[in-house]
Amino acid sequence: MYMEPNSTTENRIKEAARKIFIKKGLAGARMQEIADEAKINKAMLHYYYRNKEQLFKKIFEEVAAEFVPKIFSILGEDRPLEVKVQDFVSHYLDMLTRNPFLPLFVLSELRSQPEFFENAVGIKRSGILEKLAVQLKAEAKAGHIKPISPANFMANLMSLSIFPFLAQPMLQLIFSMNTQEFKNFIEERKQLIPQFIMSSLKT
Amino acid sequence: MYMEPNSTTENRIKEAARKIFIKKGLAGARMQEIADEAKINKAMLHYYYRNKEQLFKKIFEEVAAEFVPKIFSILGEDRPLEVKVQDFVSHYLDMLTRNPFLPLFVLSELRSQPEFFENAVGIKRSGILEKLAVQLKAEAKAGHIKPISPANFMANLMSLSIFPFLAQPMLQLIFSMNTQEFKNFIEERKQLIPQFIMSSLKT
DNA sequence: AAATAGTTTAACCAAATGGTTAAAATTACG
DNA sequence: CGTAATTTTAACCATTTGGTTAAACTATTT
Numbered sequence: 218m219y220m221e222p223n224s225t226t227e228n229r230i231k232e233a234a235r236k237i238f239i240k241k242g243l244a245g246a247r248m249q250e251i252a253d254e255a256k257i258n259k260a261m262l263h264y265y266y267r268n269k270e271q272l273f274k275k276i277f278e279e280v281a282a283e284f285v286p287k288i289f290s291i292l293g294e295d296r297p298l299e300v301k302v303q304d305f306v307s308h309y310l311d312m313l314t315r316n317p318f319l320p321l322f323v324l325s326e327l328r329s330q331p332e333f334f335e336n337a338v339g340i341k342r343s344g345i346l347e348k349l350a351v352q353l354k355a356e357a358k359a360g361h362i363k364p365i366s367p368a369n370f371m372a373n374l375m376s377l378s379i380f381p382f383l384a385q386p387m388l389q390l391i392f393s394m395n396t397q398e399f400k401n402f403i404e405e406r407k408q409l410i411p412q413f414i415m416s417s418l419k420t
Numbered sequence: 421m422y423m424e425p426n427s428t429t430e431n432r433i434k435e436a437a438r439k440i441f442i443k444k445g446l447a448g449a450r451m452q453e454i455a456d457e458a459k460i461n462k463a464m465l466h467y468y469y470r471n472k473e474q475l476f477k478k479i480f481e482e483v484a485a486e487f488v489p490k491i492f493s494i495l496g497e498d499r500p501l502e503v504k505v506q507d508f509v510s511h512y513l514d515m516l517t518r519n520p521f522l523p524l525f526v527l528s529e530l531r532s533q534p535e536f537f538e539n540a541v542g543i544k545r546s547g548i549l550e551k552l553a554v555q556l557k558a559e560a561k562a563g564h565i566k567p568i569s570p571a572n573f574m575a576n577l578m579s580l581s582i583f584p585f586l587a588q589p590m591l592q593l594i595f596s597m598n599t600q601e602f603k604n605f606i607e608e609r610k611q612l613i614p615q616f617i618m619s620s621l622k623t
Numbered sequence: 624a625a626a627t628a629g630t631t632t633a634a635c636c637a638a639a640t641g642g643t644t645a646a647a648a649t650t651a652c653g
Numbered sequence: 654c655g656t657a658a659t660t661t662t663a664a665c666c667a668t669t670t671g672g673t674t675a676a677a678c679t680a681t682t683t
Contacts, residue, residue, distance in 0.1 A: 226630080242528075245447035248671060258632055263672060318531075324586050325445075325528055328521075331589045346594070368595045368605060369612060376583035381575050383527050383586060386534045391549070392571045402571060409572060417620040429660080451641060461662055466642060 227265050229255040234262075234276050239322045243273050243329075277326055281334060284323055287312075292371070293345035298356055299415055306378055306410045310403055313382045320379050362418040373417075377410045430468050432458040437465075437479050442525045446476050446532075480529055484537060487526055490515075495574070496548035501559055502618055505577065509613045512581045513606055520585050527586070565621040576620075580613045 233255035237246045248269055252259040266272035291305045313319065327334050350367045357364040381388060381403065389399055436458035440449045451472055455462040469475035494508045516522065530537050553570045560567040584591060584606065592602055 241532075242445065242447065244445065245532075247669090249669095259671090260633085260673080261631070264630075267672095269671065321528060321531060324590070325524060327589050328524060329444075331593065334590070334593060368591070368597075369609065371594075372584050372587075372591065372609075373580060373616060375587065376579040377576060380579035380583040380586075383583075384575075384578065386530050387527070387537070388571070388575065390534065390537060391574075394571075406572065406575075413576060413616075413620040416622065417616040419619065419622070450639085452639090462641090463643080463663085464661070467660075472641065 226255075226257060226261060229257060230262060230265055230272075231276065231279075234272055235280070238273055238276050239280070239316075239318045242322070242325055243269075246273075277323075277330070280319060281323055281327075284319055288371075288375070289343060289345045292349050293343070298352060298362070299411065302374065302414050303411045305374060307407055309378045310407050310410075313379065314400060314403055317382050317385060320383050324383070360420055363420055365418065374410075374414060377406075377413065381406070429458075429460060429464060432460060433465060433468055433475075434479065434482075437475055438483070441476055441479050442483070442519075442521045445525070445528055446472075449476075480526075480533070483522060484526055484530075487522055491574075491578070492546060492548045495552050496546070501555060501565070502614065505617050506614045508577060509581055510610055513610050513613075516582065516585045517603060517606055520588060523582050523586050563623055566623055568621065577613075577617060580609075580616065584609070 230251070233251045234246075237251045237254055240246075241250075246269075248262055249259055251272075252262055255261075262272060266275060287308060288305070291308065292301055294301060294304075296304075346367055349370070353362070353365055353367060353370060356362045385399060388394065388402075389396070394402060433454070436454045437449075440454045440457055443449075444453075449472075451465055452462055454475075455465055458464075465475060469478060490511060491508070494511065495504055497504060497507075499507075549570055552573070556565070556568055556570060556573060559565045588602060591597065591605075592599070597605060
């Protein structure tokens with residue numbers, strides 16, 4: 218009889234695959250390593266997911282789906298710009314502190330598999346960008362901020378929030394930070410980034 | 421007799437290896453593919469470089485060495501902060517427009533091989549960071565800018581300049597840009613990023 | 624309990640891949 | 654020229670790797 222795909226085995230596979238793929242990427246990951254990590258027979262990987270690519274695709278889509286949509290849900294809310302920026306920064310810096318490898322994983326594989334992404338995330342269809350555009354235009358017209366395009370606004374916000382995690386090893390090396398000091402550095406930026414953004418938009 | 425390592429073959433190997441490694445990373449690259457790209461026999465790869473890792477190491481060090489030091493040389497100059505920011509942004513946005521895959525390559529492999537980096541780049545030994553710290557402190561004391569740590573200053577500058585290239589596929593997807601439009605976007609940011617940075621530092 | 628469907632295992636396989644080798648071709652040079 | 658050193662090639666090798674298979678095991682159903 219058919220069974221919901223909820224068995225312990227399948228969950229173990231997913232957790233293991235997620236861990237290994239995120240650390241080593243599609244090309245670098247070994248099916249045997251995933252099986253070992255999940256403490257199951259390698260054949261089970263092929264039993265539940267046809268092959269490496271299928272397994273990877275599943276994991277990537279799940280990771281992308283938990284990484285990206287929040288960007289838009291926060292920016293699409295009906296609140297003052299400053300509050301949304303604070304929410305965004307606070308949420309992502311927390312999330313990335315817990316999962317510091319996610320950005321590199323997503324961006325690396327996105328480079329070679331852009332099509333995975335389009336499906337995994339329903340971006341274009343949501344009118345959120347237009348909403349943000351309207352807000353930015355309104356605030357500019359009201360003289361609260363300088364004019365700025367949504368693309369530049371989002372690029373700045375995402376850059377300042379995400380890049381430090383991508384460059385973590387480099388930053389730690391350059392500024393002689395240990396891991397705890399890096400965490401403090403990020404914690405500090407939770408305050409600083411919204412200040413940077415809002416200051417830079419002052420008329 | 422011994423010959424300078426300058427033969428056409430060796431250069432072909434280096435160019436090919438660079439291209440393939442940057443596109444696919446260490447794990448994703450195939451020695452045969454590099455040989456094909458260089459139009460030489462695969463055995464030549466092992467004749468000039470002992471093995472895949474050696475070849476990769478050589479390429480990575482060269483790439484890192486042309487990617488990183490300029491960061492410090494520009495920021496270490498004896499010029500006004502605003503000029504240095506403009507120089508930095510202008511230089512890197514040009515360079516990355518020509519080599520958009522470099523950052524992802526460097527940061528990806530840096531994550532798994534941090535030791536390559538320390539050797540490849542003589543960062544710590546140069547007193548440039550101290551110099552920047554002094555300048556930031558002086559400008560703050562003189563009331564020209566808000567106080568900011570060198571780490572935050574550099575993180576902001578690098579984030580705003582480099583991240584868009586890492587996220588290029590995502591940005592193009594979200595904002596429906598084709599490649600030319602993305603180039604225009606970057607061109608526009610050559611002006612905008614220095615403005616952002618300096619505005620955000622206004623007292 | 625017998626039959627059936629679903630799950631797990633161990634052994635196996637073919638292709639891909641990094642690497643080697645020995646001989647051939649080419650170049651340097653007394 | 655002739656000999657030694659260097660470069661290049663083709664064939665080969667061992668291991669790794671993704672994937673398969675058939676049998677054993679475990680529920681589930683009737």
